[in-house]
Amino acid sequence: MLPLGYALRYRPPLTQGRFSTSRSSFPMFTSRCLPLAAAVTALALLAGCANNNPYDTQSQSQGGMSKTAKYGGLGALAGAVAGAAIDHNNRGKGALIGAAVAGAAAAGYGYYADKQEAELRRQMEGTGVEVQRQGDDIKLIMPGNITFATDSANIAPSFYAPLNNLANSFKQYNQNTIEIVGYTDSTGSRQHNMDLSQRRAQSVAGYLTAQGVDGTRLSTRGMGPDQPIASNSTADGRAQNRRVEVNLRPVPGAQGPAQTQPQY
Structure with a gap:
């Protein structure tokens, strides 16, 4: 039996698993x-x-x-x-x-x-072209009813002005690759739609190149009726599916703090 005074002063050490506030309990901090x-x-x-x-x-x-x-x-x-x-x-x-x-x-x-x-948003305002930001990428959606006549790959003259603005922007902001993708609705044969969508994408690419955009940045694809964004069972849905999309993606390693900013 320990003396009463010693027992009151004695504090047993903390057992393993219990929390201690001593400095040794925080060796990493x-x-x-x-x-x-x-x-x-x-x-x-x-x-x-x-x-x-x-x-x-x-x-x-x-x-x-x-x-x-x-x-x-x-x-x-x-x-x-x-x-x-x-x-x-x-x-x-x-x-x-x-x-x-x-x-x-x-x-x-x-x-x-x-x-x-x-x-791009400023330049495309009021043209019918939709601008979307998807992470590092920028997408432009051009409805078919303002870019091409029905079943035609010839660019509508009324769309020359928006394309001219796009060409100027692409030349100013030249650190992107430019993928141009054509789409159709599901009306008609698949082969015809695949061919039409490819020719429309190439028409847009050719126009941009003629305006001075570097052709090495451009690529084209025709997707035909694939990847619809609306139902092909209605006239409005088919109109939405007839479109050309322009995908802007950064050139790997091209952007950085040393990049010369465009002048206005």
């Missing part, structure tokens, strides 16, 4: 880790906020953060983690370097694509 945590947090926030893009009003109004900010913030976070992993001796410094490089590259592309999207 030391002062050496603080620069890494600070770098990851600060650089991810700064990369997302540094580019106040006046062109990306649509993206900001819909989601509260522009695509540029999202690309930059995510790029900085990934770069910070990678940089810290590489530089074991100075994780904070490695995180800062990795975040700066990756964040700048991601935000550089985002800013370029945001401006291109905004310019």
